[in-house]
Amino acid sequence: MRAALADLPPAEVDELLEDAEEYVRELARDHGEDQLELRLGNPEAYAAELRSAAGYPPPPGPEQPTQQLKAERNDGVEVLALTGLLITTASALLFGVSVREFYRGLPLFLLTGLIGLAISLPILVRGRAGVHAVAELPVVKALTPYLTPDRSTVTGKVLAYIYSLQPAWWLLRVLPVMTFGRYNLFGMVFLVLPAALISIMVGYYSRVDRRLLWLVVPANAAVASAFVGVLGIGFYL
Structure with missing residues (x-):
């Protein structure tokens, strides 16, 4: 999940993962670690869900440079x-x-x-x-x-x-x-x-x-x- 969010600022990644950690651990305790992917999807898919819920843009494609959310700073x-x-x-x-x-x-x-x-x-x-x-x-x-x-x-x-x-x-x-x-x-x-x-x-x-x-x-x-x-x-x- 951290690798899938690597284009975001490190502080923002830490916040997203901190929010998700308790929920993931609770699911693992209640249903077992082998059920995590079944319930949450693969780590990349769950990271994309967190990204979208927090209002971040999709990750850049291979041909696109990392934007670091510059689109949010174009209107003052x-x-x-x-x-x-x-x-x-x-x-x-x-x-x-x-x-x-x-x-x-x-x-x-x-x-x-x-x-x-x-x-x-x-x-x-x-x-x-x-x-x-x-x-x-x-x-x-x-x-x-x-x-x-x-x-x-x-x-x-x-x-x-x-x-x-x-x-x-x-x-x-x-x-x-x-x-x-x-x-x-x-x-x-x-x-x-x-x-x-x-x-x-x-x-x-x-x-x-x-x-x-x-x-x-x-x-x-x-x-x-x-x-x-x-x-x-x-x-x-």
């Missing part, structure tokens, strides 16, 4: 998508800082957030191939060493350790919600617990589907900046 919408993400994140950051004036800032936050998402929508509907086009922008590629750190360096080890704490952050970012539900059981059960479950699910699936970053990054910015506002609410109360 990836720049708009990145701009939309920055707009939404900046709006969320400002909203988090002003969380004490929740109702006053909410309409502006929703408006700018929707504008950012609308600008990003043309690339998001293209699936993973569209997100990959954004990742290929020079300004984003310059951040790659920090997003996928090299563990052989001290900086890489520190960053890798920080990234390993992501599950803890998924729970930590529910703390601002707890401020509004901590005084009664109803708030804890019907507000905090669902928020924690949603936070964990979105965090987990954002590793698989990078389109969720257009939700996760602004949400993280809002929650991180809201800690200051929530602390102010605590002193005020």
Whole structure:
């Protein structure tokens, strides 16, 4: 399967195979490895199915050079998508800082957030191939060493350790919600617990589907900046 997907960027191949691995292992446990080809087809056929489901083009023929998804970068919408993400994140950051004036800032936050998402929508509907086009922008590629750190360096080890704490952050970012539900059981059960479950699910699936970053990054910015506002609410109360 990896050989059949070799024309795709290595990071995208790793994501596709990571998604498929658990399903293939489950089938092997339940029905035996000898039944895998009968149920999934040969490895090349299953790889083609994964490729199609993720929105990637068919592999190039022997006479065609590897395209590396250049067709997704011919209209400039990836720049708009990145701009939309920055707009939404900046709006969320400002909203988090002003969380004490929740109702006053909410309409502006929703408006700018929707504008950012609308600008990003043309690339998001293209699936993973569209997100990959954004990742290929020079300004984003310059951040790659920090997003996928090299563990052989001290900086890489520190960053890798920080990234390993992501599950803890998924729970930590529910703390601002707890401020509004901590005084009664109803708030804890019907507000905090669902928020924690949603936070964990979105965090987990954002590793698989990078389109969720257009939700996760602004949400993280809002929650991180809201800690200051929530602390102010605590002193005020």
